[in-house]
Amino acid sequence: MASARIRSGLPLLNRILRSDSLSTQRSAIQRSVLTPAFTASQPSKNLSTSTAQKEEKIKLPITLYGGTGNYASALFVAAKRSKVLDQVESEILDLIAASKKSPKFSQFLKDLSVRADTRVKAINEICATAKFSEITKNFLVIVAENGRLSYLESIVNKFKQLTMADKGIIKAIVTTIMPLPPQEEKELKETLQDIIGQGKTVEVEQKIDPSILGGIMIEFEQKLFDMSIRTRAKQMERFLREPVDFDAL
Numbered sequence: 234m235a236s237a238r239i240r241s242g243l244p245l246l247n248r249i250l251r252s253d254s255l256s257t258q259r260s261a262i263q264r265s266v267l268t269p270a271f272t273a274s275q276p277s278k279n280l281s282t283s284t285a286q287k288e289e290k291i292k293l294p295i296t297l298y299g300g301t302g303n304y305a306s307a308l309f310v311a312a313k314r315s316k317v318l319d320q321v322e323s324e325i326l327d328l329i330a331a332s333k334k335s336p337k338f339s340q341f342l343k344d345l346s347v348r349a350d351t352r353v354k355a356i357n358e359i360c361a362t363a364k365f366s367e368i369t370k371n372f373l374v375i376v377a378e379n380g381r382l383s384y385l386e387s388i389v390n391k392f393k394q395l396t397m398a399d400k401g402i403i404k405a406i407v408t409t410i411m412p413l414p415p416q417e418e419k420e421l422k423e424t425l426q427d428i429i430g431q432g433k434t435v436e437v438e439q440k441i442d443p444s445i446l447g448g449i450m451i452e453f454e455q456k457l458f459d460m461s462i463r464t465r466a467k468q469m470e471r472f473l474r475e476p477v478d479f480d481a482l
Contacts, residue, residue, distance in 0.1 A: 289314050291309075291310045291313045291314050293306055293309065293310070293395065294395060294398035294399045295394065295395065295398045295454065295455065296455070297391050297394070297395070298455075300381070300384070301384050301387045301388045301391055302391050304372075304376065304381065304384075304388045304391075305388050305389075305391035305392040305394075305395060306391075306395065307372075308321065308325075308368075308372050308388075308392055309392060309395040309396070309399075311368055311371075311372070312368050313399070315368055317366055317368055318396060318399070320366055320369075321366060321368050321369050321372075322392070322393070322396050324363070324365045324366060324369045325369060325372075325373075325389050325392065326389065326393070327363070328359075328363075328373075328385075328389075329385070329386055329389050332385075332386075341355065341382075342382045342383060342385055343382075343383045344383075345380065345383065349377070349378055349380065352377040352378070352380075352382060353374055353377045353378055355377075356370075356373045356374055356377045356382075357370070357374065360373060373385075376388070397436070401432060401433045401434055402433070402434050402435075402436050403425075403429055403433050403434065403435050403436065403453055403454060404436050404438060404453065405422075405425050405435055405436065405437050405438070405451060405452070405453035406438050406440055406451070406452045406453070407421065407437055407438065407439050407440065407449065407450070407451050408439075408440045408441075408442050408445060408449065408450040408451075408452075408461075409439070409440075409441065409442075409445070409448075409449050409450075410441065410442065410443050410445060410446065410447055411441065412439055412441065413439060418437060418439070421437065421451075422435055422437050425437070425451070425453065429453075429454075435453075444463065445461035445462065445463045445464075446461065446462040446463045446466065447461065447462035447463075448460045448461040448462045448463075448464075448465065449461065
């Protein structure tokens, strides 16, 4: 399994980090997320391995925004064009799973003080050990070179949104203060399915968040329906703070 090969490559990462003369001090300046040096319309120049074939125009199933959305979109287009979308998805999900099982690997991804050449060397070693595809390797190298490994999980989550949408699956994140009973979840899923229409399948993910105080929040297709008590209370507070025009009564 790829995740096992990734874990077997972690000693290499450990040696690379130990051999590098890194400063023990952390940089005081945190870099913000920047738009990557490539866009979704031209990922093959950065990620794909062949330029001889005429590039097929790939349409994104949904539009994502922000720096992480740009990275995810570029990876999707490159993987789709090279017809290795499922393989790339499996590889990067395995990588994220491995990072969650290894504190050292997780720290490496988040550590902004690691030099670019060290990051790239470690990523190349891991990709070689895990036998990742060229698309996945090139993508990870670009992310490492640009100092964006700390945002890798966010990029992968957005990439997952793209692959699900490509398969006609719409993920709806439903947030409540306690799990919905099975019957209520079924009715909610049917309602969302009616809204989205035929040709797509709704997949409901429940999240528990006591801070919303009650009610429900539903997020899908870049839309947020906030019917939580927390939001209603804030709206009521703003209303009560507004001055009353008695002449208008």
